[in-house]
Amino acid sequence: MAEKKITLDQVRHVxxxxxxxxxxxxxxxxxxxxxxxxxxxxxxxxxxxxxxEPMAHALPVCNVFRDDVVEPSLPIEKVLQNAPDTDGPFxxxxxxxxxxxxxxx
Amino acid sequence: xxxxxxxxxxxxxIRNKKTSSVELTRQALDRIDRLESQIQAFNSVYxxxxxxxxxxxxxxxxxxxxxxxxxxxxxxxCTSYGTTTCSSKMLAxxxxxxxxxxxxxxxxxxxxxxGKTNLDEFAMGSSTENSAFKTTRNPWDTSRVPxxxxxxxxxxxxxxxxxxxIGSDTGGSIRQPxxxxxxxGLKPTxxxxxxxxxVAFASSLDQIGPFGHDVPDVALLMNVISGRDPKDSTxxxxxxxxxxxxxxxxxxxxxxxxxxxYQLTAGLDPQVKSAFDxxxxxxxxxxxxxxxxxxxxxxxxxxxxxVIAPCEASSNLARYDGVHYGHRTREPVRDIIELxxxxxxxxxxxxxxxxxxxxxxxxxxxxxxxxxxxALKVRALIKxxxxxxxxxxxxxxxxxxxxxxxxxxxxxGDPLQMYLCDVFTVTxxxxxxxxxxxxxxxxxxxxPLPIGLQLLGRAFGEEKLLRIARMYEKATDWxxxxxxxx
Numbered sequence: 001m002a003e004k005k006i007t008l009d010q011v012r013h014v015x016x017x018x019x020x021x022x023x024x025x026x027x028x029x030x031x032x033x034x035x036x037x038x039x040x041x042x043x044x045x046x047x048x049x050x051x052x053e054p055m056a057h058a059l060p061v062c063n064v065f066r067d068d069v070v071e072p073s074l075p076i077e078k079v080l081q082n083a084p085d086t087d088g089p090f091x092x093x094x095x096x097x098x099x100x101x102x103x104x105x
Numbered sequence: 106x107x108x109x110x111x112x113x114x115x116x117x118x119i120r121n122k123k124t125s126s127v128e129l130t131r132q133a134l135d136r137i138d139r140l141e142s143q144i145q146a147f148n149s150v151y152x153x154x155x156x157x158x159x160x161x162x163x164x165x166x167x168x169x170x171x172x173x174x175x176x177x178x179x180x181x182x183c184t185s186y187g188t189t190t191c192s193s194k195m196l197a198x199x200x201x202x203x204x205x206x207x208x209x210x211x212x213x214x215x216x217x218x219x220g221k222t223n224l225d226e227f228a229m230g231s232s233t234e235n236s237a238f239k240t241t242r243n244p245w246d247t248s249r250v251p252x253x254x255x256x257x258x259x260x261x262x263x264x265x266x267x268x269x270x271i272g273s274d275t276g277g278s279i280r281q282p283x284x285x286x287x288x289x290g291l292k293p294t295x296x297x298x299x300x301x302x303x304v305a306f307a308s309s310l311d312q313i314g315p316f317g318h319d320v321p322d323v324a325l326l327m328n329v330i331s332g333r334d335p336k337d338s339t340x341x342x343x344x345x346x347x348x349x350x351x352x353x354x355x356x357x358x359x360x361x362x363x364x365x366x367y368q369l370t371a372g373l374d375p376q377v378k379s380a381f382d383x384x385x386x387x388x389x390x391x392x393x394x395x396x397x398x399x400x401x402x403x404x405x406x407x408x409x410x411x412v413i414a415p416c417e418a419s420s421n422l423a424r425y426d427g428v429h430y431g432h433r434t435r436e437p438v439r440d441i442i443e444l445x446x447x448x449x450x451x452x453x454x455x456x457x458x459x460x461x462x463x464x465x466x467x468x469x470x471x472x473x474x475x476x477x478x479x480a481l482k483v484r485a486l487i488k489x490x491x492x493x494x495x496x497x498x499x500x501x502x503x504x505x506x507x508x509x510x511x512x513x514x515x516x517x518g519d520p521l522q523m524y525l526c527d528v529f530t531v532t533x534x535x536x537x538x539x540x541x542x543x544x545x546x547x548x549x550x551x552x553p554l555p556i557g558l559q560l561l562g563r564a565f566g567e568e569k570l571l572r573i574a575r576m577y578e579k580a581t582d583w584x585x586x587x588x589x590x591x
Contacts, residue, residue, distance in 0.1 A: 009460070018419065018465040019426075021446035022460055030462060036521050044483050045475065053392040053483035055488060058295040058309045058537035064338035077203040080416060083429030091428050096441045 006035040106587055107132050111336065112174055112269040112322040119162070119173040128172025130217050130269075133175040137219065137266045138409025141225055141589055143247050146241040146261040148180045149187050150220035158217045177267040179258050180221035181228055182313070183302040184208055191304050191495040192236035193226045195431045195452030205302020206334045207271060214329045219267055222257025226454045227422065228278055228306045230254050232528045234457040234517055235391035242535050243285060244588040248553045249510040252282030257315070259286040262316050264300070264590055269317045269326055275306050275411050277505075277530025280316045282544035284557020286503035287544045287586060289574070290316045290324050294564045295340035295537035299334030307417035308339075309408075319584045320543065324348035327567060346568045355576050356569065361388055362398035362498030370528060374508040380546030380556040381504045386577030387580055388502070398494040402486045409487065410531040411524055412480035414468050422457070425449060459520060476490070488536040495563050500573050503529050505542040506559035529559060538564050541574050544583035555571040555583070 009033045015022050022030070076089050085092040109115040110123060116122045135150050136356045141147060155175065162173035178184075183201035190196045204212070212218065216311060225235035233241040233256025241256045243249040244264040251260040255272025262270045270426035272279040285291025291314045298313045306310065315326035331345040349367035389395055427433035427448030434447035453461070467476035494501060507528055516523045533540035538561060545558035558577070562570035578584055 006121060012465075014462050014469065016446075016468045017469060018458075018460065019445040019449050019460045020421075020453070021440070021443070021450040022458070024208050028482040030459065033459060034462060034466065037459075038466070039465075039478070039526075040521055040524075041408040041411050041480075044405055044479050047265060047402065047479075047483050047486065049479060049482035049486065051115055052485050054478055055485035056481060059339060061296075061339070061341065068334055074202050081202065082199055084433035085430075089226075092439055093428055093441055094444055100497065102485065 006031050006038065106265040107136070109267065110265055110268060111318045112171070112325055114405065115174050115268045116171060118272070118506070124161040126217060129158060129173065130155050130159040130175045130219065131265050133219050136264070138251040140264050140266060143242060143590070144161055144244060144260050144264050144266070145241045145258045146222055146240060146264065146266060147177070147220040148190055148192060148223050151187060151218065155217050155219045162215055162217070166477055167215045169204065169215035170325065170396060171405060172293050174216055174269065174437065175267045176216045177220055177222050177261045177270040178208060178218055179213070179224055179255050179272045181224060181273060181304040182208055182271065182484060183304070184218070184221065186234045187221065188271045188325070189221070189304065190202060190238070191227050191458050192224045192238055192455065193452065193457070194237045194294070195425050197237070197432070199430055201302070203236045203302065203424055206299040206336060208302065210330050211271070218275060218414070222255070222261050222270065224519070225254035226457050227304065227418070228254040228273055229418070229456050229460055230279060230525055231277065232511070232516065233257060234513065235454060237454050239512060243510045244590055245287060245554050246510065250285070250324050250513050252285035252510065254278040254556070256282045257317055259283055259288060259290065259548065260261055262286070262318065263288050263588060265587065269322055271313060272316060273303055273311060273313050273323070273325070275310045276414060278533050279316065279525045280557070280559060281506050281526065283542040284559070285475050285510040285555065285581070287555030287588070288316055288318055289320055289541065289584065290314065291327065291541045291542045292533060292539065293327065293567055294539045295332065297565065297567065298330050299332070299337040300342045301334055301336035306423040307414040308415060308421060312534070315586055319364055320571055320578050321349060321352060323541070324352050344563050346566055348571055351568070352512060352572055352575050353392070354572065356499070356572055357392070359388070359393040359573065360498040361393050361395050362393060362494055362501040364402070364403070364503055365397050366403040367503050367529070370507060372525065373504065375510060376548045377504050377556050383560065384545040384558045384577065385502060387577060391576055391580060396498050398497050400490040400494060402483065403485045406487060406535065407528060410535060411463070411482040412476050413484065413535070415460040415464035416468050417464070418475050420463045421470065421491050422461055424478065427452070468566055484535050487532055498568055498577060499562070501560070501561040502589045503528060503559050504541070505559040509548045509554035509556055520583070526560050533561055538562065539570050541566050541570055543574050543578060543584070545581070546583060547586070
C-alpha cells in the first residue's frame with residue numbers, strides 16, 4: 001500500500017466524486033501531495049488489528065431519543081436568508097435533468 | 106495589557122465596582138484597534154453590540170458568572186448576529202440563523218463578546234495560515250505563527266485584546282495554539298460541551314473548549330459552557346462539577362505518567378525537551394510520583410487521525426453545494442453537478458480541498474476497508490492504550506508541541522510536515538479524553554517563545570486535570586509573563 005502511485009486519472013476521478021471542478025495544474029499538484037500523504041497514512045496497515053472491533057463512536061452512547069413532540073422550526077425567511085438564489089419559499093437551482101450526464105443518477 | 110487581564114480578576118473588579126464593564130470593554134476594543142494590524146486575530150469585531158451589553162451589565166440588567174467580561178470566540182461558532190465565516194470564502198457572507206449553545210451559555214452568564222477570531226479554514230490546520238482572509242501572527246514574535254487552528258482566539262488573548270476566549274479542538278487546535286502563545290487551553294472530553302452551532306469538521310473528534318491566562322480562568326469558563334444539551338445528542342449527562350471549588354486543593358499521592366514511546370519522537374526540539382524535563386522535576390518536588398507508562402500504538406496516531414478526520418470532513422463538507430447557503434459560482438453551468446463542482450472549487454481553499462480529496466479517496470469503493478475501517482480499528486487500539494495507562498497514573502505528562510512557534514510560511518509548502526506538528530495532540534481526540542496545555546517555559550534568545558506542557562486525563566476527569574495543572578501553575582510563574590507589544 002505504501003508504495004502506491006497515485007495517477008492523474010485517479011485524482012481526476014476523486015475530484016469528480018468530491019464535486020470539485022479542478023483544473024489540470026491543480027490536479028497534477030494534488031497527485032503528488034496525495035501520494036505523499038496516503039503513503040504516510042498507509043502506516044496503519046502495519047498495525048495488528050486482529051480481532052479488534054472498529055471504534056465507530058467516541059462514546060458508549062446509543063439511541064439518544066427525545067420526546068416525540070412538535071417543537072418550533074426555523075421560520076422560512078431565516079432558512080432562506082443565506083440562499084444564493086430563491087423563488088418565493090423555494091431554493092432556486094439551474095435545470096437538474098437533461099444535462100450531458102443524468103444528474104439524478 | 107488590560108487593567109485586569111485575567112477573567113476572574115476582571116469579573117471580580119466589575120462585581121466590586123472597582124471598574125465597570127464599559128470601561129474594560131472599551132479598553133479591550135482600544136487594544137484591538139491598536140494591535141489588530143500587527144496581530145490580525147479578528148475576522149469581525151462588534152464594538153456597538155459589545156458596549157451595549159457592557160452598559161446593560163453596569164446597569165444591573167445582565168448578571169452572571171461572567172458578567173461584563175470581554176471575551177472572543179472562534180469564527181466557526183454560530184452567532185445570530187454578524188457573520189460566521191469559518192475563515193472560508195465559502196461562508197464569507199454567512200449569517201447564522203441561531204446561536205451556538207456555547208455562545209448562548211456564555212452570553213447568558215453575562216460575557217461580552219467583542220469579536221470573532223480567525224482560524225485555519227474550517228479549522229483545518231496548525232498555523233492559522235490556511236485562513237482565506239488573513240494570517241494571524243504570534244504576539245510573542247509577529248514573524249511567527251500563533252499555532253492553529255484556533256490561532257485567532259489564542260493570539261487575541263495573549264495580546265490582551267480580551268480576558269478569555271473560546272476555540273475548538275479536533276486534533277490539537279486549542280492546545281497547540283495555547284502552547285505557542287503562552288496561555289492555558291483545554292480540550293474537554295468528547296461529550297462534555299455541546300457542539301450545537303459549531304460548524305462541523307470531524308464530528309467524532311470536534312470539541313469546543315476555553316483559553317485563559319491561567320487555570321482558574323479556564324475552570325471558570327468550563328463551569329459556564331459544560332453540560333448536556335438536548336440539541337447535541339453526543340453531549341453527555343454526566344454531572345458538571347464546580348471546577349473552581351476544589352481547584353486550589355493539591356492532590357496527595359499523585360501519580361504522573363510519562364510516555365515511553367514519546368521519548369523517541371523525532372523532531373522534538375531540545376529546548377522543549379529540557380523545559381518538559383524541568384516541569385516533571387517540579388511535579389516531583391511537589392511530591393508526585395513519576396511512573397513510566399507505555400502507549401504502544403503511538404506511532405500510528407497521526408496516520409489514523411489523517412484518515413479519520415478527512416473522511417469525516419469529506420462527508421460533513423458535502424453540504425456546501427452553492428444551493429442552500431454559501432458561495433455559488435457566477436460562471437455559466439450546464440447542470441446542477443457543474444454548479445456544485447464549480448462552487449466548491451471556487452469556495453474552498455487548498456487545504457480544505459486536499460482533505461476532502463483524501464477523505465473521498467479513503468472512503469471510496471475498494472479503499473474503505475484498507476483506510477477508514479482500519480483507522481477505526483487502530484482508534485480502538487489507541488483508546489485501549491490510554492485506558493491501560495490510566496490504570497497506572499492520574500494524568501499523563503508530555504510536551505504539547507514538538508517545537509515552539511515556527512516562522513510564518515515555514516511549513517506551508519509541505520502539508521505532511523504541517524500534519525506532523527500534531528504528534529502529541531491528536532491521540533487525545535482519537536481516544537476522546539481530556540487534554541490541557543499550560544505554559545512551562547520559554548526558549549532562549551532575544552525573542553523568547555513560550556513552550557507548552559500537556560496534561561492528558563481520563564474521560565470526564567477535567568476536575569482532577571485542572572487541579573493537577575493548578576499545582577504546577579502555583580509553583581511557577583510562566584503564566585504571568587506577557588508579550589511586549591506596543
